[in-house]
Amino acid sequence: MIDVRELTKHFRVHRRPPGFGAALRSLVRRRYEQVVAVEEVSFRIERGERVGFLGPNGAGKTTTLKMLAGLLHPTAGHVEVDGFVPARRDAAFLQRITLVMGQKSQLVWDLPPSETFALNRAMFDVPRAQFRETLDELTALLDLGTLLDKPARQLSLGERMKCELVAALLHRPTTLFLDEPTIGLDVSMQLAIREFVRAYNQRHGATVLLTSHYMDDVVALCPRVIVIDCGRIIHDGDLRGLVKATLPDKRVSFTLPAPLPDGDLERLGTLLVREGLRATLSVGERELPGVVSHVLGTLHGTDLAIEDPPLEDVLRDMFGKRRRAAAAESAP
Amino acid sequence: MTSAPSRALRALPTLLRVGVAETVAYRAEFLVWILTSTQPLIMMGLWTAVARERPFEGYSSAMFVAYYLASLVVRQLTANWVAWQLMDEIRRGTLSMRLLRPVHPVFAYMAGHVAAIPFRAAVALPVAVVLLICSGGSTLTGSGLQVALLLPSLAFAWLISFGLMFAAGGLAFFMTDTSAVMNLYYGLFALFSGYLLPLDMLPGPLETLAAWLPFRFMLSVPVELMTRTLDGVRLAELLGGQLAWAVIATGLALGVWRAGLRRFEAVGT
Structure with a gap:
């Protein structure tokens, strides 16, 4: 357990700007910074x-x-x-x-x-x-x-x-x-x-x-x-x-029987990938049943798969939001 | 649960075996490394030339040969490189791997260095014996007591050398790069241990200073045991001094280790 x-955990880190002059100055006066590696x-x-x-x-x-x-x-x-x-x-x-x-x-x-x-x-x-x-x-x-x-x-x-x-x-x-x-x-x-x-x-x-x-x-x-x-x-x-908390939308992938304009697919959700007849959409949980039913019933799509977004995307979104929030907070 | 010292002792044979395997992993590098401690041969050539006509400062040519060959043997048997090893492992963070094992790293370092001694002896001793027989055998001590005390004296010299080098290397916990400290250490060692020249050839104040520093107990004392006839009081003084410095050096090594470990940053992922 x-x-x-x-x-x-805090580390004391020696900081100095690049260059020969800075190197010499650091011999006489060193600037240390406390770096917070882990906090509570x-x-x-x-x-x-x-x-x-x-x-x-x-x-x-x-x-x-x-x-x-x-x-x-x-x-x-x-x-x-x-x-x-x-x-x-x-x-x-x-x-x-x-x-x-x-x-x-x-x-x-x-x-x-x-x-x-x-x-x-x-x-x-x-x-x-x-x-x-x-x-x-x-x-x-x-x-x-x-x-x-x-x-x-x-x-x-x-x-x-x-x-x-x-x-x-x-x-x-x-x-x-x-x-x-x-x-x-x-x-x-x-x-x-x-x-x-x-x-x-x-x-x-x-x-x-x-x-x-x-x-x-x-x-x-x-x-x-x-x-x-x-x-x-x-x-x-x-x-x-x-x-679920970060990116609740699902990834819906399917293969179309015939070519279809991107615009028609974008009406169902966010079009993420389009490779020939294969397409991947990002769809909100609430819209999911309707979209699946449309893809299978109206568009006659096959090989349909519903997945969570990749963890990489979830984390990128999570850290991106935090960075943006921090930047907004520190802005004058 | 096994206690720490008994665990370490049980691990010793394997530590020594792996230490030997590491020592001989590269044959050419091993031989070059052995030859790095042959400075006494150069000094011997220099001083025997000076004393060829007549004794210099009380040393005949044969006495210089005996002194420097004894120095060569002592140096080969007691030298170690733990300071460089420790500094490198602290700087690069690879010390972490040693810290994850339940045997005190000081013990593991020691075992690695002890494992190399037989190989250094195998090269140094025949060379010294041949040269002594050819040129200076008569200047060796004939005292059985001194011969008997040589082994503990060498063990103390090794312990002092290891302890001080370990403490010097351990300063990397605080300074990161201790190369300059080590260079200073080697300079002081060469002068005050008798490695460059016999201590009684030093000017008066330096000779007095040498008596108070640890370096003479790492080299000059075993050399004196091999090349001079010493009375009981002098023997007790020298061996007692070695014991005291061995305790101090060990304490210093462990003290630096304990204080330093708290500052260890285990750098690198």
Whole structure:
């Protein structure tokens, strides 16, 4: 269980304008600025939940994850993970968690991943029989094959990421902090990692807190999402609720039997995509039954699909509205 | 639940094994790295030339050979690079990965450095033995007690060196880039440890200053044990000084670590 109350993190950042003169002046007089990375964030995640942590770059997602993993000391507020205060870095706490960072490697760079696995086995004091069993399980789930004996530096990004996951899970943590675990991976590898995380969560009842810029990761894995912007939580709830609250219109896609002017379609809703006979409209919930009935009955449309807008669009709209509101507030 | 020290001890064999594997991962780089600590051979060539005709400042040519070869051995066995490693990991945020493991990172760093010692010894000791037999073997100590005390003295020297270097590297928590601190440290070390020249050849005030600084306990003391005959009181003074500095250096390293960790920014995503 993760319990976060009014968690705050400020960083002191040295600012200086570009140029040689500014560089010299900064030797004598330095200008520091207090940057608010996370501001009074509160949430609670129950054991076994899979939660997506979303927000634009610099919103405070990774900073929050680092505080939850005990890497950063909070400026203020309270954090507990499974009853432990992360910043104290108790061995028993570290034994229960893992943090996977897509852009940071824990593999020993010049040695095969099997050496990192052995190192982690020793440091996490995993009994040899359990280590063997877990490694076999993870190797099969991630299809590691012959990767174990290849130096880490010679692995492709996808191969390395699979090995990072194995290294991170060998001690069977019950809380997984996953920071962009699929970044830079191709679609099939993203799919494999997603399936793996879901299987691990179901098999071990592990709690998963995931940040990703690939919304498909979040949609596929996380029934609940927490959205953070400028260090503050702006949504905490189920994914459908977020979509409904932000962009309630539905996407209606269909194929026409014969060409039709765009103007005729625009009378039904906002025309989003038109590719030959295939069209996608954005339609309000109230108008939806009428539009569907018209498309099928009058226009004789086929292959009709009704979907929520993509999460990317929902978030873009949400953050766009916030930016515009902030700009309007600060305008004279 | 396993206690932290017993967990660390149980992990030690694997830490050492992986440390050895890392050390020898690149053979050419490994040999070049070993050769970087051979400055005493250059100093030996210089001073034996000076003392060829007659002893200089009480040192004969053979004594210089013995002194610098002993220095070479001590340096090979006690040198470490943890300051650079730590600074780099703090600056780039990769220290995060060590912090996620339930063994104290200081212990893990130590194990990695200890793993390299046998390889440095395997290269340094035969060279020193051959050269000593050829030119200066008679200047070595004949005292059994001093030979017996050499191992603890080397262990203390290693601990002082590791502790101070760790503290210097840990300053990156506060300063981000500690390269200048390290360069200053190496300058002071070279002068006040006896690495450049025997400490009794320093001008009076500098020799007195050297007695109060930690550097002599990292190199000169084990070298003196190998090359001079020392009485019991002097031995107690030197070993006691080493023990005291080992405690101070360890405390300093842990103090900088504790204070610094609160400021660690774990940069990078």
